[in-house]
Amino acid sequence: MxxxxxxxxxxxxxxxxxxxxxxxxxxxxxxxxxxxxxxxxxxxxxxxxxxxxxxxxxxxxxxxxxxxxxxxxxxxxxxxxxxxxxxxxxxxxxxxxxxxxxxxxxxxxxxxxxxxxxxxxxxxxxxxxxxxxTTLSKPKARxxxxxxxxxxxxSPELRQSVTHTQALVAGVELAKEWANRPANHATPTHLAHAAKSIAAGRHFKCEVLGPKEVAKLGMGAFMAVAQGAAEPLRFIVMRYNGAAPSQAPVVLVGKGITFDTGGISIKPAGEMDEMKYDMGGAASVLGVFKALGELKLAINVVGLIPATENMPDGLAVKPGDVVTSMSGQTIEILNTDAEGRLVLCDALTYAERFQPSAVIDIATLTGACVIALGAVRSGLFSSDDTLAAQLHQAGETSGDPCWRMPLDDDYADGLKSRFADVANVAGRAAGSVTAAKFLQRFTKSFAWAHLDIAGTAWRSGAAKGATGRPVGLLLQYLLNFAQANGAAKINTKPKALDALRTEVKSKSRAKGKA
The missing domain is CATH 3.40.220.10 (Leucine Aminopeptidase, subunit E, domain 1)
Structure with a gap:
């Protein structure tokens, strides 16, 4: 459009x-x-x-x-x-x-x-x-x-708003496209191909790691979720380099569970088809990178997508198993349906290598967040008041709102385990908060925020479909970040080069006249 x-x-x-x-x-x-x-x-x-x-x-x-x-x-x-x-x-x-x-x-x-x-x-x-x-035999074109x-x-603001909205809609619709696709049309490998396609332009890089590379990194929590799936995992690393290498990047981490059966802790059959939307966080990261390609913001952004299915075959991880995460922390997996936090924790540890200015993870993480906030606002959890305020404001400005939830240390008590450093669940009470407290253990070296989009990433019922959220919130945050850092767009024609071209043209004219 x-x-x-x-x-x-x-x-x-x-x-x-x-x-x-x-x-x-x-x-x-x-x-x-x-x-x-x-x-x-x-x-x-x-x-x-x-x-x-x-x-x-x-x-x-x-x-x-x-x-x-x-x-x-x-x-x-x-x-x-x-x-x-x-x-x-x-x-x-x-x-x-x-x-x-x-x-x-x-x-x-x-x-x-x-x-x-x-x-x-x-x-x-x-x-x-x-x-x-995409999967209709006789699709009706828009x-x-x-x-x-x-x-x-x-006003310049009105024209700029239309330009920004053009990019935003492109990003939102790409996120919708991938979230809406059935799981057999949106495997981890498919997501990797999509990421490479988006990152084919200037200022982009994309690296895709497979099972061997992930094992070498020691991502034991991620691998535990993937071990029951026939589809091979993919760890997607996207980079948008719009600013000088010295500028610390914003890192976006998107949960990429392309289908979630719950594993051995299997989900009820009713509405299980909607678990294709469990990669809504990954889809939002793809959407943001699509928009960045159009806007050419003068910032650096990294996108990390740990992508896998969560399946219950004979090799699947079992309740009570203990695995070692990339951080070295051991995790007792009491519920295999709490898999999102397991793939995210290793991605958050991986994010440390970029020395980021901020890390934001986006995940359809907990049904508890749906109960708390419904489909209106995404849940916002953060250990950094400044980052939390920036994300909240970006949500209000973009019309893609979030609401900050607590992270009191007492909420972590239920995650204690006799057999590992931490358990992956803490019971039903305050489930969205305890999930965030689990993730917080892996974010001590950077400013971090977690967006629980379980209630906002898709609609059910007659209007079933992905919403593309929170691409609007994230893109507005990045626009604000670019403005705060003094440059809205990449300078594709450096002054020195322009001056050289002008000098060459002047000399050519002078030579011609002579």
Whole structure:
């Protein structure tokens, strides 16, 4: 999907060559019943007759009216332009249009529009018009290809927001694609190929480690989860080098359990198909790297994906087994369905070698987090107050929110074991917190945060599908990180090189004149 921004009045927006136009109308702007342009006049009439209310999600559909070049115009009230209200307005507008197979859509903001408003509107539209097609025999292609967003004023922030949203949507939809794929179409090997494809461009590197390399590293916890699976594990190391090597990278660690049966501690059959989404953390890392390739931020980012299935065959790890992690700590595996923390702990130890500025792991880790926060906010756990505040703010700005949860030391008491340094579970009480306390043991050398996305990575029921979260939160955090470090984009043409080219051209002209 392609986005562009133009400064336009409402009158000019109605004469643009698009198949349909969505007009987002805030409640504080009253339409003029005597206006020359038809939308304001017709909207005023609808309000006067009680056919339209100035509340979020109210819509008025107009078709082939005089003075409008486009056939379809949908006016949708965005109320006070709060993120949730803009989302409601866009969803209602798209519901009125989607049956018309729109290819080119205009979205016009009446009144003042902020960069965050544009991003919310476009992300909502992309989400509503998305459809998964990869494993369908007769896939229906997405009709909507181009979206032109406009407002009555101009600012660099608005144009930049559209550019950022273009990259964000590309990243979110790539994350959705891989999370939505059935497990036989998204094996660890498939994920490795996807990572290599994303990292094929300039400023990227990608290394994929197999079972032998992982064994040599001593990743005993990761290998324990993988030993029951016929599909070979993959440890994916992606690097985006947009800044000087001296800049410490941000490391993103994504849980890549491509299918989770629970292992010997097998899950109930009901809804087990949704365990293909247990690699939502890995999918989000792939999505972020896809967006980085478009934005070319002047930062360094490392992506680590420990990818494997969790299967219950005769070689599978058993409850009560003790394994040695890469850190040297021994772990008593009391529940093989608590496997995510086992693959993550070795990846977190591996992250130390990059001397990172921060490490953020992303995982569909615990059902307990779903009970605590539902599907609205991801769980945020962090040992660093500054990092926690930055991630929380990034979530609020992006509309991909999280909520900080506690990490009191007392929560770790249940992880004590008589037979190993630590157990991998601590009972049902505060399960999301004790899981985070387990991970915290492997993060003492860097600033660390853990995002539990078990409630936010996918939807169940009739609308079953991946959400692409928390790509929005992570990308906003990286954008803020780039700005804080003084450079938003890579300088692809160094000043010295530009000066040399200018000098060469000047000498050539002088020689020609002589």
């Amino acid at each position: 392609n986005f562009e921004y133009q400064k336009l009045s409402l009158s000019h927006a109605m004469t643009a060559s698009v198949d349909a136009l969505v007009v987002l109308w805030p409640s504080q702007v009253l339409p003029d019943a005597k206006a020359v342009e038809p939308v304001s006049r017709l909207l005023a009439q609808a309000i006067a007759h009680g056919d339209f209310e100035l509340k979020a999600g109210s819509v008025l559909s107009l078709y082939s009216q005089p003075g409008m070049a486009t056939r379809h115009v949908v006016v949708s009230c965005s109320a006070d332009n709060q993120p949730g209200q803009i989302r409601s307005a866009m969803l209602a507008a798209w519901a009125a249009l989607k049956a018309s197979k729109i290819k080119r859509l205009g979205v016009h903001f009446v009144g003042e529009a902020a960069a965050q408003d544009l991003q919310m509107a476009l992300c909502t539209l992309a989400d509503a018009s998305y459809s998964y097609t 009709s909507l290809k181009n979206v032109r967003v406009s407002a009555t004023h101009e």
